[in-house]
Amino acid sequence: MRFPLLRFILKRAGLAILVALTVSLISFSLLFLSGDPATAIAGEHASDQDVEAIRRIYGFDRPMLVQYWDWLVSALRGDFGESYYFKLPVASLIMDRLSITMTLGVCGISFALLTAVPLGVAAAIKPNSLIDRLALFLSVAGQAMPSFWFGLILIVVFSIQLGWLPPSGTATPLHFVMPTIVLGYYAMPAIMRLTRAGMLEVLSSDYIRTARAKGAPEGLVMFKHALRNAIIPVVSLAAVQMGFMLGGSIVVESIFALHGAGYLAWESISRNDLPTVQALILVFSMFYIVFTFLADVLNAWLDPRMRAG
Amino acid sequence: MKRFLIPATVLALSAAAAHADKSEDVLNVAFTKELENVDSYFNSSREGVVLQRAVWDGLIYRDPITNEYKGNLATSWEWIDDLTLELKLREGVTFHNGEPFDADDVVYTVNFVAEEQNGVKTQRNVNWMKSAEKVDQYTVRINLKAPFPAAIEFLSGPVSMYPNEYYAEVGPSGMGLEPVGTGPYKVVSVDPGKHFVLEKYEGYHDSPKGQPEVGTVDIRTIPDVNTQMAELFNGSLDLIWQVPSDLAEKLEQMGKFTVANESTMRIGYLTLDAAGRTGEDNPFTDVRVRRAVAHAIDREALVSALLKGKSQVISTACFPSQFGCDQDVVSYEYDVEKAKALLAEAGYPDGFKTEFYAYRNRDYAEAISSFLNAVGIDTDFKMLQYSALRELRMKSGTPVSFQTWGSYSINDTSAITSQFFKLGSLDDARDEEVAGWLDTADSATDPEVRKENYSKALKKIADQAYWVPMFSYNTNYVFSQDVAYTPTADEVLRFTDMEWK
Numbered sequence: 103m104r105f106p107l108l109r110f111i112l113k114r115a116g117l118a119i120l121v122a123l124t125v126s127l128i129s130f131s132l133l134f135l136s137g138d139p140a141t142a143i144a145g146e147h148a149s150d151q152d153v154e155a156i157r158r159i160y161g162f163d164r165p166m167l168v169q170y171w172d173w174l175v176s177a178l179r180g181d182f183g184e185s186y187y188f189k190l191p192v193a194s195l196i197m198d199r200l201s202i203t204m205t206l207g208v209c210g211i212s213f214a215l216l217t218a219v220p221l222g223v224a225a226a227i228k229p230n231s232l233i234d235r236l237a238l239f240l241s242v243a244g245q246a247m248p249s250f251w252f253g254l255i256l257i258v259v260f261s262i263q264l265g266w267l268p269p270s271g272t273a274t275p276l277h278f279v280m281p282t283i284v285l286g287y288y289a290m291p292a293i294m295r296l297t298r299a300g301m302l303e304v305l306s307s308d309y310i311r312t313a314r315a316k317g318a319p320e321g322l323v324m325f326k327h328a329l330r331n332a333i334i335p336v337v338s339l340a341a342v343q344m345g346f347m348l349g350g351s352i353v354v355e356s357i358f359a360l361h362g363a364g365y366l367a368w369e370s371i372s373r374n375d376l377p378t379v380q381a382l383i384l385v386f387s388m389f390y391i392v393f394t395f396l397a398d399v400l401n402a403w404l405d406p407r408m409r410a411g
Numbered sequence: 412m413k414r415f416l417i418p419a420t421v422l423a424l425s426a427a428a429a430h431a432d433k434s435e436d437v438l439n440v441a442f443t444k445e446l447e448n449v450d451s452y453f454n455s456s457r458e459g460v461v462l463q464r465a466v467w468d469g470l471i472y473r474d475p476i477t478n479e480y481k482g483n484l485a486t487s488w489e490w491i492d493d494l495t496l497e498l499k500l501r502e503g504v505t506f507h508n509g510e511p512f513d514a515d516d517v518v519y520t521v522n523f524v525a526e527e528q529n530g531v532k533t534q535r536n537v538n539w540m541k542s543a544e545k546v547d548q549y550t551v552r553i554n555l556k557a558p559f560p561a562a563i564e565f566l567s568g569p570v571s572m573y574p575n576e577y578y579a580e581v582g583p584s585g586m587g588l589e590p591v592g593t594g595p596y597k598v599v600s601v602d603p604g605k606h607f608v609l610e611k612y613e614g615y616h617d618s619p620k621g622q623p624e625v626g627t628v629d630i631r632t633i634p635d636v637n638t639q640m641a642e643l644f645n646g647s648l649d650l651i652w653q654v655p656s657d658l659a660e661k662l663e664q665m666g667k668f669t670v671a672n673e674s675t676m677r678i679g680y681l682t683l684d685a686a687g688r689t690g691e692d693n694p695f696t697d698v699r700v701r702r703a704v705a706h707a708i709d710r711e712a713l714v715s716a717l718l719k720g721k722s723q724v725i726s727t728a729c730f731p732s733q734f735g736c737d738q739d740v741v742s743y744e745y746d747v748e749k750a751k752a753l754l755a756e757a758g759y760p761d762g763f764k765t766e767f768y769a770y771r772n773r774d775y776a777e778a779i780s781s782f783l784n785a786v787g788i789d790t791d792f793k794m795l796q797y798s799a800l801r802e803l804r805m806k807s808g809t810p811v812s813f814q815t816w817g818s819y820s821i822n823d824t825s826a827i828t829s830q831f832f833k834l835g836s837l838d839d840a841r842d843e844e845v846a847g848w849l850d851t852a853d854s855a856t857d858p859e860v861r862k863e864n865y866s867k868a869l870k871k872i873a874d875q876a877y878w879v880p881m882f883s884y885n886t887n888y889v890f891s892q893d894v895a896y897t898p899t900a901d902e903v904l905r906f907t908d909m910e911w912k
Contacts, residue, residue: 141805142798144532148455150805150836152534159530187447188603189584195603250635257641269641270633359633361445361605369445374798 118391123174125387126380130170133376138162142374143186160186173380183377187370192381196363200385202272203355203362206281207347211340213286214293219336222297223329226305237298241291253284253357270359281358285351289343296339300332334401341397342390349386432646433893433911436626440650440904441633441642445604448587451571452524452531457653460569460820461904464620465609465628467571467592470498470517471563472619475899478732478822480563481619484512484572484593493558493856494541500549504616506574507597514545519575521553533819536569558854560861561823564734568821595623595907605632609906624910643668643889650890652904656719659887670889672720675902676730677817677884679775681708682831685877686841688808694763695810701876703753704811705743707786708779710881712745717775720885721900728828728872728880732900735824735852735865740873750786762787768812770797776813779881783811805836815884820901824865825853832868832877840877 133139140157141148148156157163161172176183182192225234260280261269271277304310305328313323348363355365363382370378432439442458451463470485482488485498504512521543524531531537539559544552555562577591590598593616596609609628633639633648636658642648643662654662654670663670683704687696694700710724726743729736754762767783767790769776780790790811795803803809818826829849831837838846845868852864872878888898896909 138798138802141801142796144455148533149535149830152532153805155527155530155534189448189453189587190603254637254641257638261641262644265645268647269645270638271631356634357638359631359635359638361632365634372796 114395118388118395121391122384122387126174126383127170129383130173130376130380131166133371133374133379134166139186139374139376142372173377177381177384182381185370185375185378187373187375187378192377195378196366196381196385199361199363199366202360203348203351203364206278206285206351206354206360206362207344209278209282210285210347210351211289211344213282214289214343215340217286218290218293219297219333222294223301223324225294225298226301226332227324229302234298237294241294244287244291247287249284249288250353250357252287253280253354256280256284257357270357272360277358277360281351281354281360284357285347285354289340289347292339293336293343296336297332300335301328304328304332330404334405337400337404338394338397341393345386345390345393348389432649436911438625438628438650438894438906438909439642439648440628440630441639441648442630443632443634443636443639443653445632445634446607447604448583449590449598449601449607450583450586451569452537453583453587455532457902462590462598462607462609463569463571464594464903465596465906466590466594466598467573468594468618468620469567469571470500471567473564473567473822474619475901475903475905480567483567483618483620484517488563490856491552494555496553496555496562497546498551498553500551501616502549504593505614506577506591506593507612508574508577508591510574510576510591512572512574512593513548514551516572516575517551517553518543518545519578520571520573523573523578524570533569536565536819539565540570558856560854560856560858561734561821561825564821564823569819595620596628599627606630620905621907623907625906628906643891646891648891649894650888650896650904650909652886652888652898654887654889656717656885656887659720659889662889667892668889669892669894669896670887671896671898672885672887673898673902674721674723674900675817675884675886676732676820676822676900677815677902678725678730678827679772679813679815679881679884680725680728681779681879681881682809682812682814682839683877683879684808684810684839685875686808686839688839688841689810693810694757694759694765697757698875699753699757700759701879702743703750703757703786704783704788705876705879706746706750706753707788708782708879708881709745713775713778714882717778718882718885720887722882722885725880725883726873727869728832728878729824729865729869730818730827730883733818733822733824733827734858735862737862737866737869739866740870742873743876743879747786754787759787762789764789764791765810766791766793768793768795768800768803768809770795770800770813771815772813779813801837804839808839817884817902820903822901824869825849828865828868828872829853832872840872840875842871842875842877845871845877 140153140162144153144156185192185195188195221237225237228234257269260267267279268277310323310327313327351362352364352368355362367382444456444458446456446458447454449462451459451467468484470483472481472483474481484501484504486501488496488498491497500514506512521540523529524537525540525542539555541554541556546552574591578586588601595612595615597612599608599610601607607630611623611626615622639648639651643651659670662668683695683701684693685695685701687693714722714724727736727738727740731738765788767780773794780792783790816827832840833846833849834841848864848868852861855861886902890896893912894909895912
């Protein structure tokens with residue numbers, strides 16, 4: 103029992119490292135394709151000599167693979183270098199920005215789960231009822247509405263009209279309320295639909311009928327027997343959504359001026375800030391890998407059959 | 412009761428986080444872009460210039476309205492010869508950290524920035540200086556590498572004086588995090604790229620910049636202009652700038668804010684492949700085709716429909732206020748028939764197909780593209796990232812591209828025309844005669860000689876239609892009605908010129 107699990111973990115970890123390396127090599131080459139880094143760093147008002155000097159100082163005149171190798175060796179030693187743009191250590195820059203993104207991601211996914219799962223369950227218990235219709239409406243609206251638009255509507259209502267919430271920034275917990283709703287709402291529809299579909303399927307299965315037949319209380323049937331089984335795919339989905347939120351909250355971070363890691367990644371790409379982009383890509387791909395792994399573990403805990411496999 | 416609890420809590424909390432304003436003497440300003448480094452020698456953005464003018468001082472100051480040069484950290488200056496400028500320094504000035512200002516600071520700053528190895532970002536701002544030497548405690552000499560008449564303009568612009576002891580200790584990254592200057596505002600806190608707080612410097616010397624009025628300037632970076640507007644409505648911002656013209660118009664109609672429009676030094680132009688870098692048979696090597704392009708574009712319409720505000724039609728390869736920017740050059744009126752006739756004369760009665768590149772203002776570029784299409788020049792429009800387009804232009808050139816240049820707010824023709832017509836890798840004309848005149852103008856010390864040679868170069872550039880200059884840019888400043896401010900034409904926010912009403 104112990105050895106298969108260990109082998110499973112080692113295999114997953116090895117695969118994860120390969121994925122991370124491939125992603126970082128691809129992104130490294132894509133950055134070179136998207137434009138000359140020396141020109142981008144030099145800025146608009148630089149002369150040809152400035153650009154040449156920068157090319158020499160940063161070593162962009164060397165073959166790309168050599169540059170990648172150099173980056174990789176330092177990164178393995180934990181040295182992510184200095185941001186070309188900010189002239190600050192990449193590690194501290196990313197830690198600073200990541201704390202905001204993590205806060206936002208955790209709040210966002212919690213909001214999504216806390217609203218989507220109960221709604222999905224309610225919709226499944228009474229299909230085609232008013233609550234089911236409402237849930238359907240919310241999910242269609244959530245999927246159809248671009249987050250920048252939803253964000254601005256919230257700002258107009260809650261900051262300008264009502265004056266309850268600050269429009270942008272990160273100074274207080276209140277600043278995170280609207281970004282959480284926007285980010286969470288984006289992930290909500292998929293989670294809700296999956297919960298509803300899973301619950302419907304489980305509720306029509308034999309063991310639920312058996313549980314009801316032997317007189318188990320309805321609450322116990324719903325939560326212990328039905329939801330526990332229906333939630334398994336939702337956990338995997340939520341893990342992916344969480345990874346997406348951490349790397350892809352660019353729009354939300356930009357609207358609410360949060361200066362998180364997503365926005366930093368987006369801006370660093372256009373600035374050709376290689377060290378920052380590379381480190382962020384590594385971090386983001388690690389997130390996906392770790393969350394998928396955690397989801398597997400969580401599912402194994404939820405479903406004893408998975409533990410054996 | 413419970414129903415009211417949540418809104419009440421929220422209200423109480425938001426009151427605690429409330430913005431300061433006029434009553435607390437805090438001016439809240441938004442930047443759109445993340446500033447890379449507050450150290451002005453290590454950034455190249457407009458936001459950086461704004462902070463530079465607030466935190467540091469130059470030896471000389473140019474009045475933005477009269478364009479007259481006045482002493483700032485220097486009280487007088489004199490050319491010893493073409494390569495040596497001697498300056499008398501102001502006495503009794505102290506840096507924000509208490510360090511007194513004298514010749515040692517000037518010598519250290521100049522010698523540091525002039526050294527290429529130290530990596531000042533915009534080398535052109537500093538690489539005309541060779542070194543500086545101390546004559547006595549309040550007299551310095553700046554030695555030039557070659558005659559450089561625009562020296563005074565640069566000394567009143569991008570070259571600021573740093574405290575020698577502090578800068579030697581902390582370097583550019585330390586200066587970026589805890590900046591120290593002699594300027595009207597001292598920096599209280601820096602959250603890199605995100606948040607900057609400035610405070611009035613009580614000990615500010617009697618400078619031509621004037622004394623600061625507003626106590627605290629709180630600058631936050633808010634990338635989305637819609638969010639900036641929300642903060643303005645909310646009262647948590649007092650001033651935003653670089654507001655797109657359609658939004659500025661709407662804000663003005665509301666009547667709750669002051670909307671001010673000012674021209675900037677940036678001009679937009681088409682550069683045409685006159686030298687045939689993209690191929691010998693390129694149609695643009697024929698002057699008649701280039702003139703046809705110039706006649707094909709309704710520049711008045713571009714200005715009135717798209718740029719608006721204080722933008723103007725430009726016919727020279729420089730901004731009119733710049734020294735040497737002679738306005739007496741050929742101007743091509745909008746005339747579709749004439750353009751078609753010129754094309755036919757050049758052997759293209761049915762027009763031709765060409766690639767057309769741009770890197771910013773897609774809407775302007777599309778309008779230009781449709782003007783070209785209307786006379787038979789069928790454009791294959793390509794929008795690239797700035798660095799990608801620049802690389803392409805440096806390596807192989809482009810047949811037509813829409814470019815802009817802001818001259819780094821340097822009020823001298825050398826900051827634009829000489830950048831592009833002296834046979835460098837971005838020179839699409841490669842005209843040796845023009846390059847020769849520009850060389851003379853750039854290095855002559857006699858203003859008349861400079862003017863005469865710039866004029867010759869600009870006349871030929873216009874006559875040959877190497878460029879099709881189109882318009883100058885403008886920017887909109889929107890501020891709350893508590894704030895009194897008159898923007899200047901150089902796109903620099905001057906906090907010393909702001910006060911509460």
